[in-house]
Amino acid sequence: MVLKSELEARGLKIEEYELLKKKLNREPTDIELDIAGAMWSEHCSYKSSKLHLKKFPTTGKYVVIGPGENAGVVDVGDGFVAAFKMESHNHPSFIEPYQGAATGVGGILRDVFTMGARPVLNLDALFFGHPDYEKTKFLVDGVVRGVGDYGNCVGVPTVGGQTTFDECYNTNNLVNAFTLGIGKKDNIFLGVAKGVGNPVFYVGSKTGRDGIHGATMASSSFDENYEEERPAVQVGDPFTEKLLLEACLELMSRDVIEGIQDMGAAGLTSSSFEMAERGKVGLNLYLDRVPVREKMTPNEIMLSESQERMLIIAKKGKEDEVKKIFDKWSLDAEVIGEVIEDKSIKLFWDNNLVADIDVSLMVDNAPVYNRPTKKPEYIKDIENFDFETLKEPDDYNGVLLKLLSSPDLSSKHLLYEQYDSTVQTNTILKPGSDAAVIRIKETGKGISATTDVNPRYVYINPYKGTRLAFIEAYRNLITVGSKPIAITDCLNFGNPENPEIMWQFAKATDGLADICKDMDVPVVSGNVSFYNETAGSNIYPTPTVGMVGIMNKPLNAPSVSLKNENSFVYLAGVIKDGELGGSMYLKWIFDKVCGKLPSINEELHKNLYMFMNSCVDANIINAAHDVSDGGIAVCLAEMCMASGLGVEVNLLIHERVDFYLFSETQGAVVIETSNARKLEENADKFDIPLLKIGVVKGNSLKINNVVDIEVEKLRKENNRLFEKLFK
Amino acid sequence: MRVAIIQFLGTNCDFDCKYACDCMGIESEFVWHDEGELKNFDCVILPGGFSYGDYLRSGALAKFSSIMNAVKSFAKYGGYVLGICNGFQILTESGLLTGTLLKNTNLKFIHKDVYLKVENSVCGFAQDIEKKVLKMPIAHGEGNYFCSVDQLKYLEDNNMIVLRYSSKDGSVEDEFNLNGSLGNIAGICNEKGNVFGLMPHPERAVGDLGHDGEEIWKSLLK
Numbered sequence: 001m002v003l004k005s006e007l008e009a010r011g012l013k014i015e016e017y018e019l020l021k022k023k024l025n026r027e028p029t030d031i032e033l034d035i036a037g038a039m040w041s042e043h044c045s046y047k048s049s050k051l052h053l054k055k056f057p058t059t060g061k062y063v064v065i066g067p068g069e070n071a072g073v074v075d076v077g078d079g080f081v082a083a084f085k086m087e088s089h090n091h092p093s094f095i096e097p098y099q100g101a102a103t104g105v106g107g108i109l110r111d112v113f114t115m116g117a118r119p120v121l122n123l124d125a126l127f128f129g130h131p132d133y134e135k136t137k138f139l140v141d142g143v144v145r146g147v148g149d150y151g152n153c154v155g156v157p158t159v160g161g162q163t164t165f166d167e168c169y170n171t172n173n174l175v176n177a178f179t180l181g182i183g184k185k186d187n188i189f190l191g192v193a194k195g196v197g198n199p200v201f202y203v204g205s206k207t208g209r210d211g212i213h214g215a216t217m218a219s220s221s222f223d224e225n226y227e228e229e230r231p232a233v234q235v236g237d238p239f240t241e242k243l244l245l246e247a248c249l250e251l252m253s254r255d256v257i258e259g260i261q262d263m264g265a266a267g268l269t270s271s272s273f274e275m276a277e278r279g280k281v282g283l284n285l286y287l288d289r290v291p292v293r294e295k296m297t298p299n300e301i302m303l304s305e306s307q308e309r310m311l312i313i314a315k316k317g318k319e320d321e322v323k324k325i326f327d328k329w330s331l332d333a334e335v336i337g338e339v340i341e342d343k344s345i346k347l348f349w350d351n352n353l354v355a356d357i358d359v360s361l362m363v364d365n366a367p368v369y370n371r372p373t374k375k376p377e378y379i380k381d382i383e384n385f386d387f388e389t390l391k392e393p394d395d396y397n398g399v400l401l402k403l404l405s406s407p408d409l410s411s412k413h414l415l416y417e418q419y420d421s422t423v424q425t426n427t428i429l430k431p432g433s434d435a436a437v438i439r440i441k442e443t444g445k446g447i448s449a450t451t452d453v454n455p456r457y458v459y460i461n462p463y464k465g466t467r468l469a470f471i472e473a474y475r476n477l478i479t480v481g482s483k484p485i486a487i488t489d490c491l492n493f494g495n496p497e498n499p500e501i502m503w504q505f506a507k508a509t510d511g512l513a514d515i516c517k518d519m520d521v522p523v524v525s526g527n528v529s530f531y532n533e534t535a536g537s538n539i540y541p542t543p544t545v546g547m548v549g550i551m552n553k554p555l556n557a558p559s560v561s562l563k564n565e566n567s568f569v570y571l572a573g574v575i576k577d578g579e580l581g582g583s584m585y586l587k588w589i590f591d592k593v594c595g596k597l598p599s600i601n602e603e604l605h606k607n608l609y610m611f612m613n614s615c616v617d618a619n620i621i622n623a624a625h626d627v628s629d630g631g632i633a634v635c636l637a638e639m640c641m642a643s644g645l646g647v648e649v650n651l652l653i654h655e656r657v658d659f660y661l662f663s664e665t666q667g668a669v670v671i672e673t674s675n676a677r678k679l680e681e682n683a684d685k686f687d688i689p690l691l692k693i694g695v696v697k698g699n700s701l702k703i704n705n706v707v708d709i710e711v712e713k714l715r716k717e718n719n720r721l722f723e724k725l726f727k
Numbered sequence: 728m729r730v731a732i733i734q735f736l737g738t739n740c741d742f743d744c745k746y747a748c749d750c751m752g753i754e755s756e757f758v759w760h761d762e763g764e765l766k767n768f769d770c771v772i773l774p775g776g777f778s779y780g781d782y783l784r785s786g787a788l789a790k791f792s793s794i795m796n797a798v799k800s801f802a803k804y805g806g807y808v809l810g811i812c813n814g815f816q817i818l819t820e821s822g823l824l825t826g827t828l829l830k831n832t833n834l835k836f837i838h839k840d841v842y843l844k845v846e847n848s849v850c851g852f853a854q855d856i857e858k859k860v861l862k863m864p865i866a867h868g869e870g871n872y873f874c875s876v877d878q879l880k881y882l883e884d885n886n887m888i889v890l891r892y893s894s895k896d897g898s899v900e901d902e903f904n905l906n907g908s909l910g911n912i913a914g915i916c917n918e919k920g921n922v923f924g925l926m927p928h929p930e931r932a933v934g935d936l937g938h939d940g941e942e943i944w945k946s947l948l949k
Contacts, residue, residue, distance in 0.1 A: 145835070145836075148836050149836070149868075152777075152836055152838075152866070152868075153737070153739075153777040153780065153781075154739070155739025155740070155776060237780070238777070238780070239736075239737050239777060239779065239780030239781075239782070240780075242736075242737055242739065242777070243736060243737075329736070330736060417837055417838050417839050418835050418836045418837070418838070419836075419838060420836070420838045420866040421838060422838070422864055422866070422928075422931050422936075423739060423740065423743065423775075423866065423931075424742070424743065425743045425746050425747075425930065425931055425933075425936060439935075441746070555935055726833075726835070
């Protein structure tokens with residue numbers, strides 16, 4: 001009988017041990033337990049989420065490769081593809097923010113370039129606790145430096161993302177890193193082992209003891225002794241990553257390899273088992289040939305999560321060519337095994353067989369849980385809040401300034417100025433825009449990308465809130481004139497063994513599946529992060545949506561910054577009064593998280609897409625910004641602050657002013673144009689309600705007779721928090 | 728004009744420099760760090776990036792690569808050498824330019840568009856554009872220019888200071904000095920004016936991305 005503590009150390013449940021024993025028909029050995037612990041961890045096996053992820057639509061006109069590979073791949077025209085994925089690195093980033101965030105970026109970069117795509121764009125979605133919480137400042141500083149240093153050094157621009165603050169992340173901050181790469185459609189590589197007799201190459205950094213049990217750590221909750229997990233956090237080396245990136249891409253430009261996979265979570269274990277499984281083959285691995293930094297046991301080598309390593313199946317006879325390329329880039333490349341017919345992973349040490357493990361036992365037979373769900377008690381009344389009970393403010397200048405200085409709406413420029421957002425000379429829309437836009441030099445066309453979620457919406461109503469995350473991302477992409485074509489998701493939730501958390505997860509995935517189908521934007525990759533729980537306290541459900549779009553004329557993409565004095569400001573779409581549930585206004589002015597969520601008009605969004613697309617193609621838009629967090633008042637303020645110019649607008653407010661100004665209505669875009677006639681024609685053509693609301697003028701934001709604030713004053717309040725955080 | 732763009736391990740602005748050359752109609756070619764010679768080139772560019780990770784000190788390892796011997800003799804005989812960002816750091820580390828680049832005073836990486844006042848100087852890359860103000864991005868963690876009082880006097884006396892961080896209209900004040908550089912210095916040259924190092928990225932303000940960077944590249948067309 002294996003001791004309970006031995007199972008716990010590996011993150012295995014007793015019933016999982018029993019399952020393993022039954023399949024083997026004997027007691028498992030130590031190394032079999034180690035490997036099962038890693039492969040059957042939530043992080044690697046998706047055992048709690050698998051059943052729910054099946055709901056997502058994963059095919060469509062643009063999809064080349066859907067979920068299941070290292071990254072999803074979509075067709076972006078002219079023989080080019082974009083590979084992209086978003087992944088969480090939450091647990092490590094709480095224990096060791098700098099390395100945790102840095103290695104998060106490193107991992108997602110490798111997922112993308114293993115596909116044969118050169119990374120051209122990074123985004124990061126960050127969620128921190130309240131700025132006043134004791135650890136927040138330390139975490140923000142470490143995470144931002146980590147994200148920045150890694151991407152900056154590798155030379156991939158970090159062009160956008162989001163930063164959200166809420167008490168629910170005090171002891172579980174989230175780091176969701178997104179990378180998109182561009183490759184050739186006829187030169188995509190997969191994580192597959194094939195061709196019996198082909199050599200297995202280990203390339204990149206040497207293996208050390210760092211990150212052992214990282215996948216297991218990421219698959220459990222924290223208790224008060226979380227500091228003890230520090231050794232499970234990996235250490236990043238972006239310089240080696242850069243070399244690995246260039247060496248791999250050079251390798252892929254020749255006909256020398258069959259398959260390639262990053263050694264990510266669970267290191268050599270998951271890469272070897274997954275590649276063998278996909279190719280329906282086995283592998284002999286001679287572990288004593290693995291380049292190591294220190295003396296290590298076979299078990300440790302299999303479980304190490306040392307960074308910047310790849311497993312490659314080369315073509316037989318091409319060994320020297322592979323070695324020569326890695327030699328040029330000063331990297332280790334060792335043949336550590338070969339592909340075999342027998343579908344098992346055979347581990348050798350000094351030519352002695354130390355383990356022989358059936359591939360499908362670990363991959364196919366991993367447990368799948370249909371975990372029980374239970375509607376949480378809090379859900380019952382949370383949407384039943386009467387907004388009329390809120391006292392209407394008498395000083396709208398004061399309320400707007402307070403909103404602009406709130407953590408979520410504060411200017412993040414001091415944060416993103418630590419990221420190189422223009423290296424590679426393709427960046428058209430920089431951080432601070434509705435969406436990131438880059439051009440593809442080879443085709444002249446563009447790619448847009450954004451990440452979005454309002455976790456408070458999702459907490460109030462997981463189904464609708466997740467749909468809102470999607471529609472916000474969709475609106476961000478269409479506002480810059482692009483066509484949304486696919487998403488990646490990063491589903492960050494609490495403890496799945498808690499039926500109430502599982503209920504949130506089930507509803508959220510229902511919501512995402514439904515709206516993806518409705519809007520014809522499939523899911524091509526993604527990641528699930530459970531156990532974002534510390535000492536029994538769970539985060540708000542946070543399904544981050546990373547959406548990618550394509551555009552014909554990226555140079556026309558409008559920024560949020562107003563351009564010309566005396567040009568007209570229009571409102572396209574519809575503002576619905578009182579869409580205040582889960583809003584910034586409720587959270588940061590009244591400290592409330594409740595109320596009926598905003599409604600979604602899908603048809604309006606589809607029409608808005610066509611309208612914006614034709615306007616941007618015709619280059620008649622000077623600036624555009626969608627109405628979202630904080631409502632139209634914040635939207636207009638942001639357009640002013642980005643430029644320094646003022647606006648005078650007159651809005652058709654019929655009822656309470658706050659219900660209009662701060663309504664997080666879904667389906668409105670503010671547009672500055674110098675070609676009013678053409679804009680109006682297009683609105684008619686695509687059946688878009690369009691209203692001239694004002695003019696760019698002076699240096700103050702003036703809304704009806706209720707708001708009148710100098711732009712400099714807006715900026716000052718907007719900058720206050722981050723000046724303090726980064727001091 | 729034929730330009731060599733040097734690739735060290737960890738260089739990441741090599742393709743951007745090539746893009747700028749292509750935009751401007753300048754013939755260019757990549758040269759690997761282990762080459763020992765620079766034949767038939769009129770100009771050498773040391774691009775930005777993180778050579779050898781810059782873990783020790785920016786540029787501290789790149790100076791030992793064999794191409795740097797070739798760059799030194801190339802410069803000695805009057806060849807034009809342009810070092811951008813990490814390239815500037817490598818030039819100071821190699822002794823081809825005076826002074827050094829310290830960590831930014833706020834200890835953070837800074838990426839931002841800045842304005843640069845072009846000074847009257849002997850720099851071969853900045854003739855005909857004196858007094859102009861150029862806008863282009865900086866992107867570095869160690870761009871805080873520093874040298875001794877004597878060295879500063881030497882730079883000033885010999886008109887070797889080429890660029891200073893300034894306002895939009897060219898006024899050189901403390902508030903426009905984001906990284907703490909001595910005298911707002913953003914770029915300097917050697918005594919002969921054929922070796923030029925700058926922290927900002929002129930290759931990122933070319934063609935569709937802006938035109939101010941072109942002012943630097945244009946000098947290569949003459």
